[in-house]
Amino acid sequence: MGMNPQNMQKMMKQMQKMQDDMVRVQEELKQESVESESGGVVKATFNGHGEIQAITIAPEAVDPNDVEMLQDLILTAVRDGQAKAQALAAERLGRVTGNLNLPGMPGVF
Numbered sequence: 001m002g003m004n005p006q007n008m009q010k011m012m013k014q015m016q017k018m019q020d021d022m023v024r025v026q027e028e029l030k031q032e033s034v035e036s037e038s039g040g041v042v043k044a045t046f047n048g049h050g051e052i053q054a055i056t057i058a059p060e061a062v063d064p065n066d067v068e069m070l071q072d073l074i075l076t077a078v079r080d081g082q083a084k085a086q087a088l089a090a091e092r093l094g095r096v097t098g099n100l101n102l103p104g105m106p107g108v109f
Contacts (some may be wrong), residue, residue, distance in 0.1 A: 021096040029089055036080035042070070044077040048092070050085040052078065 003011070029048025037043050041061035045054040055077070061070055 018096060022093065025092050025096055029092060032088060034081060034084040034088055036077050036084055038073040038077035038080065042073040042077045044074075044081040046081040046085040048085055048088050050082050050089070052081070 026049075032048035033045055033053060034048070035043055035045050039061070041058040043054075043056040044052060045056075046052055055074065057070070057074070061073060063070070
């Protein structure tokens, strides 16, 4: 049982639309931003592609006698921000694909 040409053409149009939507969403994600905070003193900002845009460190977080704690706070803020960016991208792209796991469709990360 093959597909008739009309159904095939309809399916190809739907795939093209989905691909166009994916490109549009990828562009939009570049403009989006998510923030994460760690210990109330370190803030990391990412775009929707998971690219870090900024790190803000409150002066009181800088203790020369406890550099390890500051490093941990930064690491936590960065990891949390990346996770938020991934969740945002997955949610936005999921809307386009209907949460289908399509082989050959480009991922974000």
